[in-house]
Amino acid sequence: MNLVGTKPFKTSTQKWNNWQWQLHNRLSSLHDLKQYLKLSQSEIAGLKYAQETFRVSITPYVISLMEFDNPLCPIRQQVIPTINEKISHPSDLIDPLGEEPYTAVEGLIHKYPDRALYLPIDNCASYCRYCTRSRLVNRGSLKTSKHTFDNVYNYIKSTPAIRDVLITGGDPLIMNTDTLCERISKINSISHVQMIRLGTRTPTFLPQIITQQLVKQLRTAGVLYVSLHINHPRELTPQTITALNIMADGGLVMGNQSVLLKGINDKAEIIKNLNHKLLQNRVTPYYLHLCDCVKGTSHFRTSIQTGIDIIDKLRGYTTGYAVPTLALDLPNGGGKVAISSNTIIKQNGKKFILRNYQGLDWQYQEV
Numbered sequence: 272m273n274l275v276g277t278k279p280f281k282t283s284t285q286k287w288n289n290w291q292w293q294l295h296n297r298l299s300s301l302h303d304l305k306q307y308l309k310l311s312q313s314e315i316a317g318l319k320y321a322q323e324t325f326r327v328s329i330t331p332y333v334i335s336l337m338e339f340d341n342p343l344c345p346i347r348q349q350v351i352p353t354i355n356e357k358i359s360h361p362s363d364l365i366d367p368l369g370e371e372p373y374t375a376v377e378g379l380i381h382k383y384p385d386r387a388l389y390l391p392i393d394n395c396a397s398y399c400r401y402c403t404r405s406r407l408v409n410r411g412s413l414k415t416s417k418h419t420f421d422n423v424y425n426y427i428k429s430t431p432a433i434r435d436v437l438i439t440g441g442d443p444l445i446m447n448t449d450t451l452c453e454r455i456s457k458i459n460s461i462s463h464v465q466m467i468r469l470g471t472r473t474p475t476f477l478p479q480i481i482t483q484q485l486v487k488q489l490r491t492a493g494v495l496y497v498s499l500h501i502n503h504p505r506e507l508t509p510q511t512i513t514a515l516n517i518m519a520d521g522g523l524v525m526g527n528q529s530v531l532l533k534g535i536n537d538k539a540e541i542i543k544n545l546n547h548k549l550l551q552n553r554v555t556p557y558y559l560h561l562c563d564c565v566k567g568t569s570h571f572r573t574s575i576q577t578g579i580d581i582i583d584k585l586r587g588y589t590t591g592y593a594v595p596t597l598a599l600d601l602p603n604g605g606g607k608v609a610i611s612s613n614t615i616i617k618q619n620g621k622k623f624i625l626r627n628y629q630g631l632d633w634q635y636q637e638v
């Protein structure tokens with residue numbers, strides 16, 4: 272018997288590396304968690320409150336990444352509830368992105384003209400406390416049934432404008448792989464569908480699930496792009512890096528969507544370090560999302576200016592690929608807005624004053 276991880280999970284290496292064992296042994300209750308972590312009063316109260324609101328479930332692997340006695344640990348704050356979840360702010364919404372009116376058929380959100388989100392499952396390997404879809408996730412509201420899929424398929428097939436299908440959830444990689452891949456293949460066979468993207472957080476929460484075999488199946492089914500969700504450099508463990516390498520070697524093109532979270536990653540140094548490590552592992556930073564206005568998550572939200580300041584400390588100072596688009600998804604269905612500091616300082620006809628990365632104003636003359 273080996274002792275794996277930093278906390279005493281007494282199990283064999285073989286079991287520890289088995290994704291099914293990881294899922295089966297997830298920790299949810301106060302009773303379970305306090306055996307591995309020195310919980311704060313706020314976390315204890317948060318865990319009790321979350322029982323009525325949004326499921327807690329954390330793989331032993333993720334627990335092993337946490338600091339035992341630091342509730343501010345960036346891994347811990349993402350998945351362990353605190354009493355702050357009780358705070359209700361006037362900006363809070365149950366459906367922050369106004370997706371319900373764009374639900375074309377159950378499990379399919381069609382908001383932008385040429386792309387649609389297919390949500391085949393409402394489960395994840397672990398649950399982010401700031402989840403945008405906490406209204407759906409783990410509530411039995413996204414059905415994996417064939418009937419639901421048939422309606423999704425028929426809608427996409429009869430909507431020629433859709434050329435890009437994003438499969439997200441929940442975490443689709445938690446589904447039965449054969450079922451998932453069969454469905455992806457069917458969607459991919461629709462002539463107007465040009466690309467399929469898959470969203471997953473398994474490289475952070477359950478890296479053991481990523482194997483050459485899985486990646487091969489996904490590629491064969493037609494998955495081209497994978498959107499990851501990695502928020503902090505500490506998530507890039509040797510196991511996660513192995514998973515990323517398997518995906519890149521298998522031919523998946525990877526982008527990362529980080530969420531800017533107060534007290535977790537809201538510093539330019541953290542985001543820069545994260546993005547450098549992602550690039551080294553063939554993942555391109557795609558979006559830096561301001562945290563959505565989900566009910567009970569106001570304690571995670573930063574100001575817009577915090578996001579702008581972070582981008583300003585990256586642009587010009589590091590590899591352009593390491594600079595993601597700062598995005599705010601507007602409440603009530605307004606959609607994504609890209610935000611950056613203003614670079615056009617003055618315009619007079621064809622004469623411009625532009626501000627460069629150093630904050631210096633330069634003249635530019637259009638033809």
Ligand SMILES: *Cc1c(COP(=O)(O)O)cnc(C)c1O
Pocket residue numbers: 368380381382383386387388437607
């Ligand atoms: C974010 C999002 C997309 C994808 O947007 P991209 O900018 O293409 O990544 C598609 N549909 C919905 C509803 C979204 O929220």
